[in-house]
Amino acid sequence: MDSTRDNPSVLLIEPGKSRDLTYPLGLAYLAGHLRRAGATVHGIDLRIESDAALERLLKTQPFAIAGIRVMSTEVRRAASIAALVRRLQPRALIVAGGPHATLAPHEVLARVGADAAVRGDGELPIAKLWSGDAAPPGVVRRDGRSAEVYVHDDLGALDFPDRTTFPMHRYYRQGSYGGIARTAMIATRGCVKRCGYCSAHALCRGDFRKREPDAVVEEIRRLRAEHGVRGVVFEDDALVIDPSWAKGLFERIALRAPGTTIDLPNGVNPDLLDEDLLDAMAGAGVRSLAFGLESLCGDNQRAIDRTFDLDHLERVARHARRRGISTTGYFLIGLPHDTPLGLLSQAAAIRRLPLDLAHVSVYRRLPGQPLQQAHRPMAWTALRAFRAGFYLQYYGEPARLGALVDRAGGGLPGMATIARRAAQWLRW
Ligand code: B12
Ligand code: SF4
CATH class of the missing domain: 3.40.50.280 (Cobalamin-binding domain)
Structure with missing residues (x-):
């Protein structure tokens, strides 16, 4: 031009x-x-x-x-x-x-x-x-010529994100984990897997790339020195898909950037975790971790190519809790094998899991997802009603609600934060 x-x-x-x-x-x-x-x-x-x-x-x-x-x-x-x-x-x-x-x-x-x-x-x-x-x-x-998805191989050759074009302080806010100065970063790009509900593979042609742990640590140190950041949120699609690399990353952070608070909001398959990796996470300052569990129904798990061992999940979730890491389970409803009765029995099973939070989304078909199911097994309104009922029952338990409010700062401000979050969740 x-x-x-x-x-x-x-x-x-x-x-x-x-x-x-x-x-x-x-x-x-x-x-x-x-x-x-x-x-x-x-x-x-x-x-x-x-x-x-x-x-x-x-x-x-x-x-x-x-x-x-x-x-x-x-x-x-x-x-x-x-x-x-x-x-x-x-x-x-x-x-x-x-x-x-x-x-x-x-x-x-x-x-x-x-x-x-x-x-x-x-x-x-x-x-x-x-x-x-x-x-x-x-x-x-517009002339119709196509182009392949461009994948940057050497992440180390990229500059750190510029943090002045979008001024950092505008994004610090009260969240359900309280309000410290925290920001997003990524240590990897892409994913090799093809879970049915996710477009990560199509977005990167299946090319998973990792940064050097020392470069990640350097970025954290600069965020602390230049912007007063105390917490980082790793927004990677698949941060622990290579568990031994991830363990090395957390060990480097513990050693060279101690005192950092870390949140991992993007759902991890529990099969990728073990006690050693969780210990390394806790040592680095991880305080929250989400499991991408999606469905407890075996037929659905196979349909979306996302299976995991339930006993293992319980073991690692309990270990995370012992190490002070709070856990969330993500679940998807509206998958091919969902039925009203099946969802009710899943809801009861979810309540028994040793998780601190559970988050339910209605499956939306988007481009690039391997599961291109043409119709929903249940009506949208029925799924949303199920989700609202699930939340009321799950978070209506006094111990869970109290813990949630405490984590968000306690008292009236904590309650207001949780009410705001709940309204947001129910809209999605
Ligand atoms: C943070 C995040 C969110 C945030 C913020 C969303 C927002 N508006 O920014 C929240 C939590 C709100 C969110 C919600 C949802 N999200 Co989201 N989210 C992410 C996440 C985890 C990180 C994004 C990020 O910072 N990436 C890191 C940066 C470096 O990558 P990037 O943003 O892709 O940018 C690069 C390129 O895309 C490109 N690029 C980006 N913008 C531009 C602009 C120009 C001009 C150019 C040239 C290039 C370019 O260059 C960048 C540098 O290389 C990604 C997963 C991921 N790791 O990317 C999913 C992801 C973007 N989300 C996704 C989905 C499915 C959703 C939801 C639909 C989930 C749901 N069912 O409710 C909702 C939709 C919400 C809405 N607004 O409508 C999908 C995208 C699906 C799609 N086809 O759009 C992703 C990719 C996850 C996945 N693997 O499936 N999400
Ligand atoms: S859900 Fe996670 S593991 Fe599965 S394809 Fe997406 S990023 Fe990869």
């Missing part, structure tokens, strides 16, 4: 309306890479700022590129943002990236109205677009 020569600015947009204010890590990685290439970068997160603020920005400052992160659940929203950019800055190149651009690039070009869709890791492709390269890897244009 010629406009990059006389106007080097890039605008990165998080269009989401989700109330879950996670740090926009993907865009922060792009910002770091673009700045190193010489671009001036602005960021706007529409979970925090209003559409009017974006409009004002577009009226006052020209951009060569407007990059929008597109999730499959937010295509319509991304389209309305792209239309605003097109109306106010017709010369800007509108670039869509993120999960939906990776999984369905032609649909993104058509429905979002972008000029280019970037498939896969975006750092190199967007920097090349900015410098005027006509055919960067991973880039699909």
Whole structure:
């Protein structure tokens, strides 16, 4: 694009309306890479700022590129943002990236109205677009030519995410684990597995990559020194898929960044864990860990290719508890073999598991998931009603509710935090 020569600015947009204010890590990685290439970068997160603020920005400052992160659940929203950019800055190149651009690039070009869709890791492709390269890897244009998902092999060659484009303090908030300054980071990208409900494999062509543990530690140390961060949230899809590497990572963190608090919110298959790995996690400061259990029904587990040993789960969950790590189980309903009776018996079994929290989602079919089941076995409203009933019973138990409120700070503020979280969970 010629406009990059006389106007080097890039605008990165998080269009989401989700109330879950996670740090926009993907865009922060792009910002770091673009700045190193010489671009001036602005960021706007529409979970925090209003559409009017974006409009004002577009009226006052020209951009060569407007990059929008597109999730499959937010295509319509991304389209309305792209239309605003097109109306106010017709010369800007509108670039869509993120999960939906990776999984369905032609649909993104058509429905979002972008000029280019970037498939896969975006750092190199967007920097090349900015410098005027006509055919960067991973880039699909409107002329119909396709491109493979671009996977960055050497994660060590990437700069740390830029933490100034999206100022860190705006994302520190009260959560259900209390309010310390914490932020997101990742130590790996991708996954080799193909669980039926997950698009991780399609997003990275099955290429799992790890960073050097020392580089991860260095990033944590810088986050502490430069931003006062005390807690990190690992947002990796599959942080412990290589358990011995993960153990080494936690041991390095314990040794070189002691005092860090770590949350692991993305569901792990319990079969990957053992006492040694949990000890290493506890030593590094892990205080919360989620298990991706999905279903206790064997037929469903096989349908989504996600089996695990129930006795082993109970052992590792109890060990985690002994080591001061709180555990959550994630469950999916609306899977092929769910029936009303089957769900009721699963609910009773979940209540007996030695977990601190349980989180139930209704399965949504999205592109790139191996399980492309055409219809739900039960109506959406019945599944949502089941979920509401499950939560009431599970968290209605006084001991569980009390522990939850305590963890969120106790008293009225703790209760208010939990009530807010509950409303959020019930909406999804
Ligand atoms: C944090 C997170 C969330 C947060 C925040 C979401 C948000 N709006 O940002 C919360 C908890 C709210 C969430 C919710 C959901 N999530 Co989520 N989430 C993640 C998670 C764990 C981390 C994202 C991250 O920071 N990644 C690290 C960075 C470095 O990677 P990245 O964001 O992908 O960015 C890179 C590329 O994608 C690309 N890129 C990204 N943006 C752009 C923009 C441009 C212009 C360009 C060129 C490139 C580019 O370049 C970046 C650097 O290489 C990912 C899994 C993962 N590890 O990625 C799932 C993931 C994104 N979520 C997913 C899903 C399924 C969901 C839910 C639908 C789950 C559900 N059933 O409710 C909901 C939807 C919520 C909604 N808003 O509609 C899927 C994506 C599905 C899809 N097709 O869109 C993922 C990939 C998990 C998976 N493996 O299936 N999620
Ligand atoms: S659910 Fe986890 S293990 Fe399964 S494919 Fe997705 S990231 Fe990999």
